[in-house]
Amino acid sequence: MIAIQLFGLVIGLSAVYFSHLYYKKAEFNKAEFIFWLAVWIGFIIVSVFPQITAPLTTYLHLSRPMDLVMILSFIFLFSLSFRNYISTKKQGRWIEKIVRELSMKGAKKKFDI
Amino acid sequence: MTERQKIAVVIPVFNEEKHLDGLIEKICDRTDLAIVVDDGSWDATPTIINKWVAASKKVYGLRHCLNLGKGAALKTGCEAAADLGADVIITIDGDGQHPPHLIEPLLSYFNKKKLDIVFSCRQGGDKMPLIRKLGNKAFNLVSHYMFNLKVKDIGCGLRAFKAEHLNSIMWNQRGYSGEIQMALKAAKNKLNYGEFLIPTIYNDNFKGVHMLHGLKTLCQMLIWRLTL
Numbered sequence: 001m002i003a004i005q006l007f008g009l010v011i012g013l014s015a016v017y018f019s020h021l022y023y024k025k026a027e028f029n030k031a032e033f034i035f036w037l038a039v040w041i042g043f044i045i046v047s048v049f050p051q052i053t054a055p056l057t058t059y060l061h062l063s064r065p066m067d068l069v070m071i072l073s074f075i076f077l078f079s080l081s082f083r084n085y086i087s088t089k090k091q092g093r094w095i096e097k098i099v100r101e102l103s104m105k106g107a108k109k110k111f112d113i
Numbered sequence: 114m115t116e117r118q119k120i121a122v123v124i125p126v127f128n129e130e131k132h133l134d135g136l137i138e139k140i141c142d143r144t145d146l147a148i149v150v151d152d153g154s155w156d157a158t159p160t161i162i163n164k165w166v167a168a169s170k171k172v173y174g175l176r177h178c179l180n181l182g183k184g185a186a187l188k189t190g191c192e193a194a195a196d197l198g199a200d201v202i203i204t205i206d207g208d209g210q211h212p213p214h215l216i217e218p219l220l221s222y223f224n225k226k227k228l229d230i231v232f233s234c235r236q237g238g239d240k241m242p243l244i245r246k247l248g249n250k251a252f253n254l255v256s257h258y259m260f261n262l263k264v265k266d267i268g269c270g271l272r273a274f275k276a277e278h279l280n281s282i283m284w285n286q287r288g289y290s291g292e293i294q295m296a297l298k299a300a301k302n303k304l305n306y307g308e309f310l311i312p313t314i315y316n317d318n319f320k321g322v323h324m325l326h327g328l329k330t331l332c333q334m335l336i337w338r339l340t341l
Contacts, residue, residue, distance in 0.1 A: 103175045
């Protein structure tokens with residue numbers, strides 16, 4: 001086994017451990033845990049046995065399994081960035097709404113007195 | 114006989130313990146209502162506001178428990194002013210950039226010209242840092258050519274407007290760009306606007322709009338051209 005495969009295996013196993021930990025801490029629900037478990041098990045399998053992607057890389061006219069991993073990673077990262085952008089924006093709006101409502105509420109009390 | 118206008122001054126503040134005491138005192142002498150919005154300060158600003166709220170019926174204190182930005186603080190203050198029945202809302206910076214004695218001439222100019230909104234314009238000179246002068250120039254050019262808003266200092270925070278127009282100029286930006294958005298919406302809604310000259314005073318070079326904010330706001334102005 002070459003060093004990069006070993007590195008992939010260690011990263012994958014650590015991620016499986018953390019996914020399990022977050023599930024036990026109730027930060028992930030069952031569906032999220034299963035999704036991330038599947039992602040990381042897939043990652044480990046591809047890291048250790050890259051040749052299993054050969055049919056797919058041939059079909060997609062890619063020269064190496066690594067190219068497939070890179071393309072999938074970019075797709076995943078772009079969609080994750082988009083999701084994070086939407087969610088941060090939404091959270092910003094909620095925080096603004098709560099902070100402004102609280103300030104008005106506090107003032108109303110003082111004003112009534 | 115016309116009824117006397119109810120004037121509210123909105124002061125958004127963030128860590129302004131140095132200037133706030135004197136500022137509120139001078140504003141109270143000149144207005145019906147001073148609404149001080151503390152935007153999550155961690156210095157003595159909230160204590161000063163509380164002191165004034167207890168001491169004067171004219172002072173109304175609002176506090177954001179988190180620092181949201183000047184645009185959000187202005188929004189909170191202006192909405193409160195409208196709720197309290199103000200006819201004219203004046204916005205003034207809390208850092209002492211705008212001397213309170215300018216309130217009377219600003220108001221008389223506003224009333225004399227029968228304006229919906231008046232923007233103040235700093236007279237520039239050597240007191241304004243070069244980078245801010247250039248940034249201001251860029252904002253003014255974009256607002257002139259893309260929004261047909263002919264003002265010389267779109268970023269200046271001293272303004273007066275009729276409370277009835279608050280909804281039509283309401284901004285959704287939390288930061289400094291809220292003021293720019295407000296001005297552009299006033300132009301878009303064809304409000305009758307004017308400009309009032311004021312002296313340039315800089316008390317704190319580390320506050321206010323910086324290069325990154327400026328670039329971000331310029332990009333936003335281009336987007337607003339399509340969306341406002």
